Amino acid sequence: MGNRSYLSINKPGRQQEVLFEGNNSLAHFWLLLLEKKDLESVRNVYRKVYQPEHEDEEIDTDIRVSRPRALENGRRRREYIAEVYPDLLDYYDEWLAYLRKQPSEDDTLFIDLLQLTGFYDTPDAFLDKLAAFYTDVAQFQPSFESTLPETSGWDGTRDKFFAASSSFYRNFPEARMQLKDIAVVKTPGRFKIMNYTWGAVSLAMVVGLFYLFRLFPHFWQHILIALLFAPVIFISIKGFLLVEKWSGRALQKTSGK
Known part of the structure; x- marks a missing residue:
């Protein structure tokens, strides 16, 4: 199964739907939607989850960010992608456009990274590592690999529309196994x-x-x-x-x- 991470949205008439997911990997495009304060907003929550007395509790660990602010953050960080990962720029733009057009009840994105803390000694060590990513961005330093798991993550929707319709997505070698069972979206x-x-x-x-x-x-x-x-x-x-x-x-x- 692996340690999962999720980027979700509340679609009209549905429960929270996963747009993208990670499996033992961190999707750095998601972090470009956030700011350090968003990570700090869940620090105490992450600490609580890992305390033995709370291990059986249902605790909400989502990082919530309004979609307009997330997309504005993504737009500002576009210069970073253009400078450090120019081959990813078109895919990054397409990914942001896809997030922008998704129907939503509350115009909010939800990012859950909790399970990835399992790769670190403490939740604080994990969140400090994420915070350091923004220093790399500010200094235009490479910080992740140009792979599907480390950029957008996997298409987590039921119909896999993004995976099937995005030629950039399909060009990632990691996408080939997933796309075996997905028909490429064609003109009706x-x-x-x-x-x-x-x-x-x-x-x-x-x-x-x-x-x-x-x-x-x-x-x-x-x-x-x-x-x-x-x-x-x-x-x-x-x-x-x-x-x-x-x-x-x-x-x-x-x-x-």
Whole structure:
């Protein structure tokens, strides 16, 4: 099983849902959403959990952070990723965007790292180690490996939408085993048909204009026909963009289920 860690959110009509999880590993992207004061907020709670008299109690160990503040912290630390881990920047941006669009009842993120304290002598030693990470960030020093477990952690949702739809996620070697049972998210079939149909209509409009050139031989007629090319091309491009937009909305609805 391993020592688990969780990044969760309260989705409308559901109990707390795990968005990402770690297994014997620390996802450092999560820490970029936090500040030192967030770690201090659970220090006494972590200490309490490890006292023998409290070992059978149900104790809430979540670090709570409002999503707007978390995303603002993530945005500010983007410069750190860009400077120290440039190959991770696009994935980091995609990960933040995914967190931003998740439906939530209270606009709060929950991070539970308690089980990772098992790798340290005391909870204080663990939290002090986490606090030192922010010194590395401030000094633009490398602090973790560019692996899936040490960056975002694993997609912990039931439908595994992020894992299936993110090419960056799939490029991590660690993701291959997980993705064996996950179908890559594709454009819904009806939108593919719309794309092909609109492509055929667009081609027919262009071919029709060339046919008009042959049908009307006079120079001034050719000028008038040529003037039609710009609006035809505009209409064609606009149609493809609309189909892409509708398809994207459909995928977003799927991710929110």
